[in-house]
Amino acid sequence: MERADAARNRAKVLAAANRLFAAGDPRSVTMDAVAREAGVGRGTLYRRYPDIPSIATALLDEHERSLQEKLLGGEPPLGPGAPPARRLAAFYAAMTDLLEQHIHLTLGAESGSARFATGAYGFWRAHVRMLVKEAGVPGPDALSDILLAPLEPELFAYQRGRGRGVEEIKSALETLAERALAAG
Incomplete structure (x- = not known):
């Protein structure tokens, strides 16, 4: 079972990544930009998603x-x-x-x-x-x-x-x- 804070962070990351992918060239989205947009630390992001394709795949x-x-x-x-x-x-x-x-x-x-x-x-x-x-x-x-x-x-x-x-x-x-x- 996913912890409540982990679920919130996952939702924030996916929502942020979706906005970034939709806003411009999806191939230029970076992990740093996703973490910044989601308001989470890089460690939080990398624990669940090792790279940009894994985030897009989840979406x-x-x-x-x-x-x-x-x-x-x-x-x-x-x-x-x-x-x-x-x-x-x-x-x-x-x-x-x-x-x-x-x-x-x-x-x-x-x-x-x-x-x-x-x-x-x-x-x-x-x-x-x-x-x-x-x-x-x-x-x-x-x-x-x-x-x-x-x-x-x-x-x-x-x-x-x-x-x-x-x-x-x-x-x-x-x-x-x-x-x-x-x-x-």
Whole structure:
């Protein structure tokens, strides 16, 4: 059980980090800035969070968990019961919405190779791999990572910065899903 003061400090840290991530370039947020904004000491911050990606990951966790629940037991096509290509397209659409709403957090948590170390990435990879296998497409291990590549936060931010709308991105990803998982 978490002590009351530890719970308050955790809430202050997460709220402060969320403000800092949303205020500017999330990749420029530092541990010192989070501690200062939260009004806690560096030791308090480092006891719970070793680095900035771990803070961003904690903030993203609730949103990603909700999506995971829908993938496992929600209504088709996002949940079970739809053909693999439709499920992949629905997953892409849901992830695009998540990126649009929380790009400031995903850039902080999942930039570069840090993306592959998150538990959420492992879940997304397992889900996509299952869809690839279910579709009967060869090479599910390699293809799973390739199919997740378009959801990389920096690529999404780049596309949005170049004027690509969310619906345009979703449409392109739907085409990718349909073609990648076409029955072999």
